[in-house]
Amino acid sequence: MTSLPDAPQTTPSSVPIILDGWQGDGTDIEATAGARAGGRGSRGSAGAGGPGPWRGPSERLFDGLNPQQREAAEYRGQALLIVAGAGSGKTSVLTRRIAGLIESREAWPSEILAITFTNKAANEMRERVEQLLGGKAQGMWISTFHSACVRILRREAETIGKTPSFTIYDSGDSRALLKRIIKELDADTLGFTVGSAANRISKLKNELTDLETHARSANLSDPQEVMFLEIFRQYTRELRRANAFDFDDLIAETVFLFRAFPRVAALYQSRFRHILVDEYQDTNHAQYSLIRELTMPVAPDIADELEAHGRNVGPLRDAAGVIPSASLTVVGDSDQSIYAFRGADIRNIVEFERDFPGAKVVLLEQNYRSTQNILSAANAVIANNFDRKDKKLWTAVGDGEKIVGYTGYSGHDEAQFVADEIEKLHSAGMDYKDIAVFYRTNAQTRALEEIFIRSALPYKVMGGTKFYERAEIKDAMAYLITVANPSDMLALRRILNTPKRGIGPATETQLASYAEDNGLTFRAAMRDAGSLGLGPKVTNAILQLSNLLDEAAAKIDPSNPAGVSPVADILTFLLDGSGYLDVLRNSRDPQDEARAENVDELVAVTREFARNNPDGTLVDFLTEVSLVAAADEIDDSSGSVSLMTLHTAKGLEYDAVFLTGIEEDLLPHRMSANEPGGPAEERRLFYVGITRAKKRLFLSLAMTRAQFGETAVAMPSRYLQEIPADLIDWRQSPGSANGRGGTQSRALNARRPGLGAGSGGTGWNDPLSSSTFRQERPKAEWPNRVTGKVRDNGDLELAPGDRIRHADFGEGRVTQVTGQGAKRVAHVQFDKVGAKKLLIKIAPIDKL
DNA sequence: ATCGTCGATTTTTTT
DNA sequence: AATCGACGAT
Numbered sequence A: 001m002t003s004l005p006d007a008p009q010t011t012p013s014s015v016p017i018i019l020d021g022w023q024g025d026g027t028d029i030e031a032t033a034g035a036r037a038g039g040r041g042s043r044g045s046a047g048a049g050g051p052g053p054w055r056g057p058s059e060r061l062f063d064g065l066n067p068q069q070r071e072a073a074e075y076r077g078q079a080l081l082i083v084a085g086a087g088s089g090k091t092s093v094l095t096r097r098i099a100g101l102i103e104s105r106e107a108w109p110s111e112i113l114a115i116t117f118t119n120k121a122a123n124e125m126r127e128r129v130e131q132l133l134g135g136k137a138q139g140m141w142i143s144t145f146h147s148a149c150v151r152i153l154r155r156e157a158e159t160i161g162k163t164p165s166f167t168i169y170d171s172g173d174s175r176a177l178l179k180r181i182i183k184e185l186d187a188d189t190l191g192f193t194v195g196s197a198a199n200r201i202s203k204l205k206n207e208l209t210d211l212e213t214h215a216r217s218a219n220l221s222d223p224q225e226v227m228f229l230e231i232f233r234q235y236t237r238e239l240r241r242a243n244a245f246d247f248d249d250l251i252a253e254t255v256f257l258f259r260a261f262p263r264v265a266a267l268y269q270s271r272f273r274h275i276l277v278d279e280y281q282d283t284n285h286a287q288y289s290l291i292r293e294l295t296m297p298v299a300p301d302i303a304d305e306l307e308a309h310g311r312n313v314g315p316l317r318d319a320a321g322v323i324p325s326a327s328l329t330v331v332g333d334s335d336q337s338i339y340a341f342r343g344a345d346i347r348n349i350v351e352f353e354r355d356f357p358g359a360k361v362v363l364l365e366q367n368y369r370s371t372q373n374i375l376s377a378a379n380a381v382i383a384n385n386f387d388r389k390d391k392k393l394w395t396a397v398g399d400g401e402k403i404v405g406y407t408g409y410s411g412h413d414e415a416q417f418v419a420d421e422i423e424k425l426h427s428a429g430m431d432y433k434d435i436a437v438f439y440r441t442n443a444q445t446r447a448l449e450e451i452f453i454r455s456a457l458p459y460k461v462m463g464g465t466k467f468y469e470r471a472e473i474k475d476a477m478a479y480l481i482t483v484a485n486p487s488d489m490l491a492l493r494r495i496l497n498t499p500k501r502g503i504g505p506a507t508e509t510q511l512a513s514y515a516e517d518n519g520l521t522f523r524a525a526m527r528d529a530g531s532l533g534l535g536p537k538v539t540n541a542i543l544q545l546s547n548l549l550d551e552a553a554a555k556i557d558p559s560n561p562a563g564v565s566p567v568a569d570i571l572t573f574l575l576d577g578s579g580y581l582d583v584l585r586n587s588r589d590p591q592d593e594a595r596a597e598n599v600d601e602l603v604a605v606t607r608e609f610a611r612n613n614p615d616g617t618l619v620d621f622l623t624e625v626s627l628v629a630a631a632d633e634i635d636d637s638s639g640s641v642s643l644m645t646l647h648t649a650k651g652l653e654y655d656a657v658f659l660t661g662i663e664e665d666l667l668p669h670r671m672s673a674n675e676p677g678g679p680a681e682e683r684r685l686f687y688v689g690i691t692r693a694k695k696r697l698f699l700s701l702a703m704t705r706a707q708f709g710e711t712a713v714a715m716p717s718r719y720l721q722e723i724p725a726d727l728i729d730w731r732q733s734p735g736s737a738n739g740r741g742g743t744q745s746r747a748l749n750a751r752r753p754g755l756g757a758g759s760g761g762t763g764w765n766d767p768l769s770s771s772t773f774r775q776e777r778p779k780a781e782w783p784n785r786v787t788g789k790v791r792d793n794g795d796l797e798l799a800p801g802d803r804i805r806h807a808d809f810g811e812g813r814v815t816q817v818t819g820q821g822a823k824r825v826a827h828v829q830f831d832k833v834g835a836k837k838l839l840i841k842i843a844p845i846d847k848l
Numbered sequence B: 001a002t003c004g005t006c007g008a009t010t011t012t013t014t015t
Numbered sequence C: 001a002a003t004c005g006a007c008g009a010t
Helices: A012-018 A027-037 A045-049 A065-076 A089-104 A119-133 A145-160 A171-185 A193-206 A213-215 A223-241 A247-260 A262-271 A285-294 A298-310 A372-382 A411-427 A443-454 A470-483 A489-496 A503-517 A522-527 A537-556 A568-577 A580-586 A590-612 A616-626 A678-690 A718-722 A743-749 A772-774
Strands: A081-086 A112-116 A139-142 A167-169 A242-244 A274-277 A327-332 A361-364 A403-408 A435-439 A458-459 A639-646 A654-659 A691-701 A704-707 A710-713 A729-733 A803-806 A811-816 A825-830 A836-840 A845-848
Touching: A027 A590, A065 A089, A081 A089, A089 A119, A089 A274, A089 A327, A112 A119, A112 A145, A112 A710, A112 A718, A119 A139, A139 A145, A145 A247, A145 A285, A167 A171, A167 A247, A167 A372, A167 A489, A167 A616, A167 A710, A171 A193, A171 A489, A193 A223, A193 A285, A193 A811, A193 A845, A213 A223, A223 A242, A247 A262, A262 A298, A274 A285, A285 A772, A327 A710, A361 A568, A372 A403, A372 A678, A372 A691, A372 A718, A403 A411, A411 A435, A411 A443, A411 A691, A411 A704, A411 A729, A435 A443, A443 A458, A443 A639, A443 A836, A458 A710, A470 A537, A470 A568, A470 A580, A470 A616, A489 A522, A503 A537, A522 A537, A537 A568, A537 A772, A568 A580, A568 A590, A568 A616, A580 A590, A590 A616, A639 A825, A678 A718, A718 A825, A803 A825
Parallel strands: A081 A327, A081 A361, A112 A139, A112 A274, A167 A242, A274 A327, A403 A691, A403 A729, A435 A639, A435 A654, A458 A639, A654 A691
Antiparallel strands: A704 A710, A803 A811, A803 A845, A811 A825, A825 A836
């Protein structure tokens, strides 16, 4: 840490003092650290380079920016909208803008609030800003909407009747709660499902409609409405009793907090002077409102109050005594809006200029990511969405290679194509980590994974069945949650009889009614189990669990003279004391072994957490875990191919991208057909996928796809025809692959008149006539058909030169064997289908 | 209270 | 195909 020159006059001197007031509950690690250090981080070049504090940011910061980017980074004003096409370098602009504000002394780091879409993006942005500044810039808030709101809510919890250790319910928890409520109310008879109720409640919260407001507008003569109201009421009540917020509450409750307590709002309004929001096109109404609240000026009387409470906001105030609103920068691209289903409102960005009169708009159209062929495809596709401002991405890097297309017979065939092409790319020198495979639905991973495992391709599935959603992890987490937040009945109920200790539903009900009758909490009732007149075995079990939890609670009690234990210790204490791990290890269910390993992995995660956050508390850990997103798991150094949904792919880029399942009913998805604006949003999703690719783009689909265990015929996606035919090199085109003659498919494949450079024909750039095609590959024996069975070849010994027979690929000769033990891989030159790599243990092969 | 079996239901995307 | 819940036997 280099020391900083004296506080510059241009910087409001109030800031460090404001920060002092933020140390209250100690949950704000960064701000606290920043305050102790005098509200600043160390800075390399600021003092050394410029002669005086009034100078603007140094030239060095803007190196390599094009004129538009530079304008966006340098503009100073109340409101700035950066319309940033895909790959146009918006992160560079944002980071330099932040670094410039700090370096020129226009702002302290603690006056910056930057909102990103994922934690990963936040961490990257923080790193890049610190890199630009040549040191740590402590006190900046760079985080997601949800993380920022949690920090605010934990700090202000008491104001709204919660404790700072409130639990965050993820969607799974919300659904579990709703399931109980719906069952209790017999609401399913009125057609309610967990999903529909969860959706509706989520929508309402995203619109900032709370229970009372909704009750006022509800039609009480409709029994379904009445029932929904009751579900909503009970759900709200249970959350309150559990001292918990759901995901949507995090945003909505923060807005309500600000609206109900202007003085609390003023703390944040006066602290954050520069607010930057990334992916603005995906903000929903609640998030929009949050930004509006934060960018409100502070009225003179409230500012007086702040000063009366010792916050020196004087230097911020104008002649009328008002603290003017913070400056707002938003970055977005309406063509990449893909979250309407969860309330994102494209109008937030489209109407930004109306919302913030006098706003400056900067357009970034030059793309630094992809080749022109890829961009031309993207432009052509998105041009079919009508009500949009025309915008054309362009690049200076040249055409690059053509897009490759492939139509498989089945999802497995398609997956095999993907695996083969990845192998080719890899042997041509491309790293696995620079390759990604995208799909519309998580269910599509199955076929891909099956083939990838057999091909011994290193891959990683992002999101999907997340680590933290596994039952054994949720169990272990429930122990921790119960310790941190004893009111959380959902968590307590989960561990009550996990592992099995003889406390069944009947006992649970007795405990609950005992608690009710005596005005106790459920936990207190457990401590009193002796006076319930239950069997000695059950009584003992309850008391044992109760003691275990109490002892664990003592370990996080700050008043405990022995000090606070690290999260890892608490977790192992709970796992040992409850016998949870022992039960898994001694189980004869083979899957339990893997579960035990997962739990061990969680312990490792807690250790890692302690390393990264020396002062991190149990609540900090639980928060972090609750707010991890699929994209956060991506480890750039992993050396594996990344598999993810198109939604998760947003904001990422890869050298080579495979877009799979480009079929009707999948992309666009069947469910989107009825939604207004659905097909347009699906097109944007396709557009987002295309624009992730830097050098190579592969589009693939299948003629038949397995779903619900049945195989259904699939049609090529309408969006495929929107790409000019000359951009795609079809290895196996839908035209021929679909030749079997459905009139529907012909209609879909027919070239619309006047479109494209087409010289007529099918419209598909078709290298294989359908007759040769079928002759070569008779439908009866699809070369890449895959049997769903998992085999175990045990220790089949193979050596170079051996002849083998593969269930799908026919006969071939082993050329090489690599790898060890269960991961032994045979390189086989097949007579008919060429070279493949196979995982010996599970490949459907026999030695001849 | 626990375990096993049968049958229903499932798949859109996510913080 | 696979998971989840309901129901019935121990």
